[in-house]
Amino acid sequence: MKGTDVINQTKKWLLMGTAAAMLAGSFYVPIAAAHGERSQAAFLRMRTIHWYDLKWSKDTVEIGQNYTLSGKFHTFSEWPEAVDLPRVSFLNIGQPGPVFIRTGSYINDIFVPRSVGLELGGDYSFLVELKARRVGNWHVHAMMNIQGGGPLIGPGKWVTITGNEANFKDEITTLTGRTLDLEDTGMSKVIGWHGFWYLIGIGWIFYWARRPLFLVRHMKMEDGVPDNELFTATDTKAATALLVGTLVVIMYGFQSTESEFPITIPLQSGLLQDIKPLPPRYGKDPITAKITTAGYRVPGRTIKFKVEVTNHTDKVMSIGEFDTGGVRFLNPNVIVDDTGYPEELLAPEGLEVSQQDIAPGETVIVEVVGTDAAWEVQRLSDVIYDPDSRFGGLLFFVDPEGRKIPVEVGSPLIPSFA
Numbered sequence: 001m002k003g004t005d006v007i008n009q010t011k012k013w014l015l016m017g018t019a020a021a022m023l024a025g026s027f028y029v030p031i032a033a034a035h036g037e038r039s040q041a042a043f044l045r046m047r048t049i050h051w052y053d054l055k056w057s058k059d060t061v062e063i064g065q066n067y068t069l070s071g072k073f074h075t076f077s078e079w080p081e082a083v084d085l086p087r088v089s090f091l092n093i094g095q096p097g098p099v100f101i102r103t104g105s106y107i108n109d110i111f112v113p114r115s116v117g118l119e120l121g122g123d124y125s126f127l128v129e130l131k132a133r134r135v136g137n138w139h140v141h142a143m144m145n146i147q148g149g150g151p152l153i154g155p156g157k158w159v160t161i162t163g164n165e166a167n168f169k170d171e172i173t174t175l176t177g178r179t180l181d182l183e184d185t186g187m188s189k190v191i192g193w194h195g196f197w198y199l200i201g202i203g204w205i206f207y208w209a210r211r212p213l214f215l216v217r218h219m220k221m222e223d224g225v226p227d228n229e230l231f232t233a234t235d236t237k238a239a240t241a242l243l244v245g246t247l248v249v250i251m252y253g254f255q256s257t258e259s260e261f262p263i264t265i266p267l268q269s270g271l272l273q274d275i276k277p278l279p280p281r282y283g284k285d286p287i288t289a290k291i292t293t294a295g296y297r298v299p300g301r302t303i304k305f306k307v308e309v310t311n312h313t314d315k316v317m318s319i320g321e322f323d324t325g326g327v328r329f330l331n332p333n334v335i336v337d338d339t340g341y342p343e344e345l346l347a348p349e350g351l352e353v354s355q356q357d358i359a360p361g362e363t364v365i366v367e368v369v370g371t372d373a374a375w376e377v378q379r380l381s382d383v384i385y386d387p388d389s390r391f392g393g394l395l396f397f398v399d400p401e402g403r404k405i406p407v408e409v410g411s412p413l414i415p416s417f418a
């Protein structure tokens with residue numbers, strides 16, 4: 001009696017458990033909010049490429065419509081050892097497969113379909129032209145791939161694509177004057193030729209497999225049955241026919257393809273060139289900024305540093321923003337974001353400075369404090385796990401006309417536990 005009770009109880013709980021798990025499973029819809037960048041070492045993200053002035057052209061696009069992601073990036077001078085120098089770099093887009101196709105990409109207005117070399121400590125502008133291809137809600141990142149270093153993922157923003165995917169066309173006109181839709185160009189030929197040769201192969205095996213394959217033939221060979229009983233005259237004819245037929249079809253295929261496409265070129269490849277950074281606004285080193293101490297609290301959401309700033313220009317410069325690892329800490333008195341920067345990376349009132357305006361010629365030590373949940377959510381606080389506790393970022397000074405001047409800062413970053 002007791003035993004049946006226990007079994008019944010167990011069955012009941014198992015049933016309830018399974019039902020609960022299934023219910024939970026059907027209601028749980030995971031939302032991937034970051035796409036790889038958060039798990040990358042914080043010091044790498046802070047000391048490689050700094051993306052800024054990013055503009056995602058719109059929030060919603062229709063299938064086939066154009067979309068652009070543009071902005072600037074700065075290559076950090078104290079490039080970490082763990083990443084090869086960006087001598088072979090490729091401007092990419094971080095997205096889940098070709099939900100957009102890339103119709104053009106430019107660094108400093110140079111068309112960059114291939115890899116390029118970048119200099120450290122420089123600022124570059126970039127523009128990527130995209131065309132919407134798959135319906136859905138996509139998180140699109142700026143991204144640089146470095147040979148010998150891997151992907152350096154910039155900030156990502158959600159974009160919605162609507163419309164009818166069947167209408168998507170990727171039309172190009174070749175130098176021979178043909179207009180092609182790259183979505184299906186050559187597909188029928190690829191399928192046709194692969195299917196044809198596959199059938200020939202199957203047919204040849206089938207020709208032999210009609211007769212007993214293994215044991216019988218093996219025993220006949222063991223018994224010393226003459227060859228012509230294993231390979232008949234018909235077999236020899238069939239083999240010859242196949243051999244000659246194959247060669248003829250190859251020659252025919254070569255000739256017909258050659259006459260249909262008389263002008264072809266090899267794959268265009270090779271490192272494009274080294275691209276020089278943009279000429280700096282206000283000349284070289286208009287403002288120097290040297291960090292004297294820097295730290296962050298563990299656990300915590302704050303990074304703070306003291307920086308010695310000298311304003312070499314003849315204008316008052318105001319500290320407006322500090323950027324690191326894609327997170328923007330803004331001083332709301334100076335900069336208000338109007339670009340629709342991703343909310344999870346934006347701290348609109350996250351920056352406090354002990355002195356905001358720096359007079360021409362003035363040298364001053366400023367205490368800068370950046371505070372936001374993003375420091376923790378983007379796992380920049382995880383620099384505590386990194387083998388190189390150093391950080392880097394861009395401090396933005398704003399001139400009276402509202403133009404931003406990025407100044408690179410970086411130093412060791414010391415945790416405090418009190």
Ligand SMILES: [Cu+2]
Pocket residue numbers: 033034035139140141156
């Ligand atoms: Cu993403």
